[in-house]
Amino acid sequence: MERETLISKWLDNNLNDEELKAFKKLEDYDDLVKLDRNLKGFKAESFDPAVELESVLSSIRSKKQTSVHWLKPFMKIAAILAICFSLYYYTTTLDTTITTAFAQKTTIELPDNSSVSLNAKSLLIFNKKDWKKERDVELEGEAFFKVSKGSSFNVITKTGTVTVYGTQFNVKQRDTYFEVICYEGIVGVTYNSQLTKLKAGDSFLIIDGKLIVTEKENSATPSWLNNESQFKSLPYSEVLAEFERQYGVSIVAENIDENQLFTGSFSHKNIDIALKSITLPLHIKYSKTNNTITLKRD
Incomplete structure (x- = not known):
């Protein structure tokens, strides 16, 4: 030949x-x-x-x-x-992919001057070439969005899709956890083919496939942007998972009910203070060995 x-x-x-x-x-x-x-x-x-x-x-x-x-x-x-x-x-057709590691946060500016702040252990994907036609981003993890006014803006996650036209909102999508909080404007959340509209202060929370009723959000921005994680009547397992992401550690909980509800917060700046914040209220002891933290009942 x-x-x-x-x-x-x-x-x-x-x-x-x-x-x-x-x-x-x-x-x-x-x-x-x-x-x-x-x-x-x-x-x-x-x-x-x-x-x-x-x-x-x-x-x-x-x-x-x-x-x-x-x-x-x-x-x-x-x-x-x-x-x-x-x-x-x-x-010219490549997607842009942004990831954060344990204990890392970052802020990205999108082609339309919208901004996205990524929390620890998260991933964001978007395409610059198609941006004028479709303002779509894919998200795994947690992010806070400030969206410029314009055409429909979609945040696509494995659990649901968030659609807005110009607003501020936070999306958190983990394995069994999906939460959207609207801080400004109106947000549409599509979950299981059903659309729910949120106004400023409204939240949409799914844990283990169940819709959870939440209180009105009074803060102007999510607490994690200020290096603090806050929880209101959430399973202790979610608290421990977030702690691991923020400090890059592994937590072993011995004889502890991880389904019990926790209300409180912990700082991202000092691991010892943070540990006391999530253990003392529940009368739990802890010990540290290298990168592993063991929790036991007091």
Whole structure:
């Protein structure tokens, strides 16, 4: 099979077993494969490297060739250029992904000047290219949003979707916990195909698949933005999980009812003070060994 056909079919991921063996025997096989590795995981919507290469090769074939040795390096350059152009188009469609580690917070500015503050151990994904058409973000974890006015803005989580047009709100989505608090404007929360609208001070809370009635929120912003976690009649297991995220530790609870409800708070600045805040009210003792904290009944 002709060399140019092999390269073209390789760029189009259309080689059969026999053709693949022939392609691997090409003298510039290693160079082409190195470039190909940089393109894995990308998808081009409007650019086809194989088509572009065929255009170049068609132009070459229309001219009289006087030397096979002259054609080989030209074909190599054409293939490399096609891959480079495709890489450019691929990268313009990439999603932007922001993550935070244990005990880390960060604030991101979106393309429309909306801002997102990410709490510890959270993930946010959005696409700059499609932003004017769809103001959509994907969230895993917890984040506080200040949304600029404009088209519909959607926060998509594994549990539910939050839709707004310009407001301030907090979304927290964990394994068995989903909470939305509206601080300004109106928020629409879609959960199990049902829409619930929240006004400033309203909350929407799901724990283990059950809707929990909550009190009116009087604060202007979530407490975690000020390095403090607050809880109102929440299972102790949620308190311990948040503590682990904020301090990057592992907590072992021995003979403790983690379903008991806890009301209180802890600081993100001092682990010893924070431990006392979540143990003393429940008469629980604690001990620390390296990065592990053990809790026991007093």
